[in-house]
Amino acid sequence: MSKISPVTGHYVTVDVDGLEYKVFYLENGEGQPLVCQHTAGAHNHQWRGLLEDPEITSNYRVIAYDLPRHGKSDPPENTEWWTEEYQLTAGHYANFIVALCDALDLVDPIFMGSSFGGNIALQLAHRFPDRFDAVIPVEGADYSPGFYLDWWQHPHANAAQVCGSGTWDLMAPQSPDADRWKTWFYYTQGSEAFKGDLHFYSVDHDMRGKLNEIQTDKCAVVMMTGEYDYLTTPEDGARTASQIPNAEFIEMKAIGHFPMSENYPVFKEYLVQALDLVQSKISSRV
Helix, strand or coil: CCCCCCCEEEEEEEEECCEEEEEEEEEECCCEEEEEECCCCCCHHHHHHHHCCHHHHCCEEEEEECCCCECCECCCCCCCHHHCCCCCCHHHHHHHHHHHHHHCCCCCCEEEEECHHHHHHHHHHHHCCCCCCEEEEECCCCCCCCCCCHHHHCCCCCHHHHHHHCCHHHCCCCCCHHHHHHHHHHHHCCHHHHHHHHHHHHHHCCCCCCHHHCCCCCCEEEEEEECCCCCCCHHHHHHHHHCCCCCEEEEECCCCCCHHHHCHHHHHHHHHHHHHHHHHHHHCCC
16 A cells, blocks of 8 residues: 555646735645635645545545745745735735636635635635635634734744644644644744734634625535634634525534644544535535
8 A cells, every 4th residue: 555645736826916926735636626725824734634535535626725925835926025014914815815726727616714714715705706616614704803913923932832832722622632733833833924814814804794795696605613712713603604695604513723633533524514515505506
């Protein structure tokens, strides 16, 4: 039996809003594209369990990318990015994801993102309902204020340790220690991008009063939130889904804010439910 993973990695050039990015992504599988966004300050390693899952990849082409400034994706190539503070905005974030899907020639993709990726999933459904068959916001909500804090990069703190330690109590105690420590490790590597990501998460993202405008007859919405998430709680997720016409909400028991990396087997059980709901909604359009 081969010990080589079936997952492959590639770079693609993405042009968006006058900027050029060299974007790294991992992929595996065949079928409808399932595009996966990691959490703030992290990278696509979080989706390895999903990428190597033959049950999912037999039906979906799973694509997990590193957002620019994360993992193996550099900051923009054609600007002196180091002269400006990184503050991610909803508009640029959404435009980038659409440009990435266009660069990869994806037809009717499903977008799934977690945490600040869950929030951008809602933005995509609102801004680009014709570009996505569905979105699956994981640990997302209409509004998630209060986490854009200066102490993430205070000069008296070790930013890498602070970012890693900040994830610990967001995970469920039932999740395996090895996977919780891996999730912690991912965050110790992403401290420089974390604060700029949180600008979107807690400052620029605000879907209040707009959720009823999402056209779920074009882009289905199935939301998922972990029981142990205190940033975007199950109550936040349920409230958000209730304001979107024909949206669905799934509360995931015994899991926290990083479900795909902290306990993939538990996450998969709920993901299969979400994908079944998505396909049912897609089929009902015909």
